[in-house]
Amino acid sequence: MSGFQLNAVPVLSRTTLDRAEHLRADEQALKEGWAQAKLLRMNRRGQVLVDGGSVALEAAITLSAEPAADAVFLGVDGEIHLWAVRDNDIEGTLSDLRAAGATLNLDDFGTGLLSTAIALLNWHDKARYSATDGTPTAVTNGGWSRTSEAGHEEFPRIDPAVICLVHDGGDRVLLGRQHTWPEGLFSLLAGFVETGESLERCVERELREEVGVDVTDIRYLGSQPWPFPRSLMLGFSAVADPEQELTFHDGEIAEAHWFTRAEVRAALAAGEWGAARTESRLLLPGSISIARTIVESWAAQD
Template structure:
């Protein structure tokens, strides 16, 4: 797919400067520059500023009072326009009147405003804003959310159980007891455009918004090639056999920390037998019907969420833009 890297979170050529992560003096010099910026995140939500038509990920000075309650050191994300960018978790802050029930929703619609911030700055769910920010902001926010989420869930050494410590500007955790080094994890996932002539196989998982269908997807298992994972997952979920498989595009997906491998699989069978422990429903959809779905003209099916690689791949299939 010629435009594969235009998918949301597809990258913006950020200078990640991994060679600086172990250089404390160089990082201190970057942090002391007037243009240095820090992105705060609260429970995985980045701080945003601006209105609907001019939304951006906010960068604050390192010494801003918002970071007074930060529990861990910042994560060095990289360099943009010669200035360093970091991210820092401030989940220890407890907003007033927070709707705890909304925090666990598939798409949290609530926004939180910190008393030390003014104007239009607020914390917003990344899923809700991902298509309204620049590719650079999307890459920064996705990276920050994924790495900070890893720190939150991997505070203890997997080898000996001792509390581990942040190292390498946030890109490593070291165990002081046994010396083991731990690194941020990314879970590989295949997501498949399975076609049979002019039809595509769609499915839905329990708990999704009513009427929402998407491409089938699943985690790649240890020792398994991408192509084999495509065939196995499609068969397990729908009973459909897939033959030839080709790669289309990839997307980092920080919910919490996956890398989606978009593939095109050609169906060898059409009979659907759904595994109810995997998905709720699957069906073949023609290109004509998919076009109506994308135009919100179908009474039964809603398209995959805009910004997700499923939406991206299906749209390009409709437009005959697959390589």
């Protein structure tokens, strides 16, 4: 069977965070909510303070008497406003979103909270000057936009990227390893969508560039935010011929191999890659990645 569907919603797409968009432009409501609000501090590495395996939130008023100029409004938890701020001096037990499922206990609300905070704070770090006129920008709408001195408003950027499971229509799947990854760690092939390009054409181009294969039967599976720093991962599957020679044109991929379904199932059974046996021929991405969900869905097929 050449086609399959996701058997679960990707982890970062399950968020239950109420973003409360109607409050972002209501400065008075934000000020009134600040007194009882909770604050998340995050450093430039995306790390937050952890208490008992859970994300530690503090009273927002410990930061300032009213919403700080560089704080971003994430949403609400019932009647409680939730904010985040960049703090590169936080100390204590730290963890990050990539550790979810391993050392950090996160539910769907927690993953949404962290992924939104990372994406917004990363964008603010890079958007302090207007792309239109070069003048300084200031935080507006609770951190969901920045406005220049001339009044030009800019919004958080999202970079679309495709990620594709290539299989042979049967029992084998093609996985690749980047040069910077540990030995044995393989994942799906991925790349950013270029200007003027459709998602399907991007899948074709990236796979040809990265491993030299031609694919057919391109099918959309699902999506997931990937705030490292600001991507939206769009998942696909496609069929290729295992007999076609693999060539590495763009230099991103160190090696790629065809693995059997049995090998993939064994690697999945080993758990999170960081805790798996390093001598294994195949380690797979952690549960936080849509790649894991796609691979699990393919491996579950008979």
